[in-house]
Amino acid sequence: AQSVTQLGSHVSVSEGALVLLRCNYSSSVPPYLFWYVQYPNQGLQLLLKYTTGATLVKGINGFEAEFKKSETSFHLTKPSAHMSDAAEYFCAVSDLTFGNEKLTFGTGTRLTIIP
Amino acid sequence: NAGVTQTPKFQVLKTGQSMTLQCAQDMNHEYMSWYRQDPGMGLRLIHYSVGAGITDQGEVPNGYNVSRSTTEDFPLRLLSAAPSQTSVYFCASSRGQASINEQFFGPGTRLTVL
Numbered sequence: 302a303q304s305v306t307q308l309g310s311h312v313s314v315s316e317g318a319l320v321l322l323r324c325n326y327s328s329s330v331p332p333y334l335f336w337y338v339q340y341p342n343q344g345l346q347l348l349l350k351y352t353t354g355a356t357l358v359k360g361i362n363g364f365e366a367e368f369k370k371s372e373t374s375f376h377l378t379k380p381s382a383h384m385s386d387a388a389e390y391f392c393a394v395s396d397l398t399f400g401n402e403k404l405t406f407g408t409g410t411r412l413t414i415i416p
Numbered sequence: 417n418a419g420v421t422q423t424p425k426f427q428v429l430k431t432g433q434s435m436t437l438q439c440a441q442d443m444n445h446e447y448m449s450w451y452r453q454d455p456g457m458g459l460r461l462i463h464y465s466v467g468a469g470i471t472d473q474g475e476v477p478n479g480y481n482v483s484r485s486t487t488e489d490f491p492l493r494l495l496s497a498a499p500s501q502t503s504v505y506f507c508a509s510s511r512g513q514a515s516i517n518e519q520f521f522g523p524g525t526r527l528t529v530l
Contacts, residue, residue, distance in 0.1 A: 310456070333515065333516050342523070342524075343523060343524075344420070344506055344508075344521030344522050344523050344524055345459075345506070345508075345519075345521045346520075346521065347518045347519070350518070352516065391458060391459065395515035395516060403461055403464070403474065403475075403514065403515055404461075404514060404515055404519075406458040406459040406460075407458055408456055408457060408458040409458050
C-alpha cells in the first residue's frame with residue numbers, strides 16, 4: 302500500500318525567501334503525485350501533479366515540484382514566498398493498481414510567512 | 417458554475433442523533449468522494465462513488481452511509497453520531513478517477529458531536 306510522509310507539520314519562512322516543503326512517498330508501482338493547498342476555511346485545490354514524462358512539474362502561483370524516483374521524493378518549492386502563500390499544503394500519492402480509486406494524503410504542512 | 421457545494425457549514429449534534437450532510441456538484445463529474453479531516457491526520461477517505469448507483473467504502477467507512485441516486489448529489493449520512501465523528505467533512509468530485517485526476521473540493525462542513 303502506498304503512503305506519504307510530509308516532514309515538518311509547520312514551516313515558517315520570511316517573505317521573499319525560498320519555500321521548500323518536503324514529501325516522501327512509498328508505492329509499489331510508479332505513482333501519480335499531487336500537491337494540494339488549503340487556504341483558511343476553504344476546501345483543497347490542486348497546485349500541481351506529476352503523472353509521467355518531465356520530472357519537474359510547474360503549478361499555479363509560482364510553485365513547482367520535482368519527482369525524484371531514486372529518492373522517492375516530490376518536494377514542493379517556490380523561489381520567493383509571498384504573504385498570500387500562507388496556507389496548509391498536502392502531498393498525495395496514488396498508484397495505478399487496477400480498481401484503485403483512491404489517493405493517500407499526507408498529514409499536511411502549515412506554511413507561515415513572516416513579514 | 418457553483419462547483420461543489422456543501423450544506424450545512426456548521427452543525428452541532430448530540431451523541432446518538434442522526435443527520436445527513438449534503439453535497440452537490442454541477443460539473444457533471446462521475447466521481448465523487450467524502451473525506452474527513454482531523455488534526456495531524458490529513459484527509460481520510462470515507463466513501464466514494466464512481467457514478468450514479470455505484471458506491472464503495474474508503475478507509476474509514478464505519479458509522480457512515482452514502483447513496484448516489486443522481487450524478488449531481490452525494491449525501492453522507494451519520495446513523496448514530498458519536499464524539500469520534502467530530503471533524504471537518506469535505507466532499508470532492510472529479511471528471512475521472514480520483515486517483516489520477518484533479519479533484520474539486522467543497523468548502524467543508526464542520527461537525528461537532530457532544
